[in-house]
Amino acid sequence: MSVSKKLVVIVAMEGTALLDIAGPCDVFSQANKILRNDAQQPGDGYEILLASAVEDHHLKTQSGVELVCPVTIEELDRPIDTLLIAGLGTEFLQYNLHHFYEWLNKVYPRLRRIGSVCIGAYALARAGILRGRRATTHWQYTQDFQDRHPEVQLDTNPFYTRDGNVYTSGGLASGIDLAFALLEEDYGRDLAAQVAKRMVIYLKRPGYQTQFGELLDHHRLANTLAGKLRPWMTQELHQDLSVERLAAQANMSPRNFARVFLRESGLTPAKFVEKLRVETARKYLEESDLSIEQIAEKCGLGGMVSMRRVFLRHISVSPSDYRRNFRTSLHA
The missing domain is CATH 1.10.10.60 (Homeodomain-like)
Incomplete structure (x- = not known):
């Protein structure tokens, strides 16, 4: 394996939505295929590694599909280029995963960039990485996120945001939008467009996340x-x-x-x-x-x-x- 491959680590835990992982993985893997077969495209592509946020290597996703993570976060001992925190399942919001947040704080200064998919933004916020930064998450969690983390400049309108080297994406499929943005940043629009064509999806989706959200929180307003x-x-x-x-x-x-x-x-x-x-x-x-x-x-x-x-x-x-x-x- 070429030492110049960019190591992309996707962190998951029990209850992660499968698309949060599979979406970005497919964008990077399709890019690898094109880079490998096209002499006109410079670069060695990506190595994708799935890491468990907890001690258990075996994780069950929301859909019931079981994943086997080759490593846990504590077992990672190589330089990471890009770290993505997948949506961690609503259950994790009930727990204080101090070891996970401490690990994020420890590795963050050594990363070229860090990002989150869906409600993975909660982990970045709890680790203090989003303090004072612009960020997004799934539109359904707008009020809850604002209540828990008023120090974050939350904007659930865009599919993804960038603030310095910190990236966040909205709900589920928005992780694909984020992956395309990272790919374009690394290898240019032409390669990203080729990948989008292969995957039969938009390189840049028209509109905003708000198209999918509810304008009124009827549950919260029920007794008003x-x-x-x-x-x-x-x-x-x-x-x-x-x-x-x-x-x-x-x-x-x-x-x-x-x-x-x-x-x-x-x-x-x-x-x-x-x-x-x-x-x-x-x-x-x-x-x-x-x-x-x-x-x-x-x-x-x-x-x-x-x-x-x-x-x-x-x-x-x-x-x-x-x-x-x-x-x-x-x-x-």
Whole structure:
């Protein structure tokens, strides 16, 4: 083996999502094939090594597939070029894996770069590596991550982020986006594009992670004014939903209603209603054959131009592009 191969270590533990590991692995391994067979492509590629974050070499993924890690993190005794922390499974959030975080702090200064996939960002945050840095994680964990790690500049909009030599990616498949970014950084866009073509996926996915996320946390809002009024509001989206009308429905004065609503939900009534309109419109785009103009009218979003503007503001994609990407198979 060439000594110039870049050693990429992917750290996993019980409950890791298989795609967090397999996605980046396939990007790097496909790059190796091209580098090996194409004399025009300089470079020796990557060596990929799976390491267990705990003492057990045998780990079961979320899908039930069992992995055998050749080494544990404590057994690693070679220079690491790139260290990636896979999404470690929600169970690990309940434990204080001090030895793991101490190990991360010990090896980090010797790495060319370090990164995380999905909720692997929690490990980097707990080790203090993300302090003061911009980072992302799975959109579902936005509020929880912010509550646990306010010292991190969290942005769950992009598929991946880079801050210095620290990289983080969003949910699951975003690890593939991150791997492409690392590959392009190492060997250029041409090689990365060749790998993307072989894998039949985008080199750079259009849009943002927010396309996949929910604009409103209905579970958290269940016992608030917003949560209690939501079913009624959903039926009335085609009507004017002013503060005065909402307050009357709640048997409150407009001033007190607006104050309580903001305190409980963190949103003004107007902002909540707009997000609810977008969420409802998304469901129609996914599941119905209604035209975009009809959906805009049903959801109180005005016409097509207004609906497009609101969609771009909230989820960075137009209604027509959203329908094309997310329509259910029954309406494909």
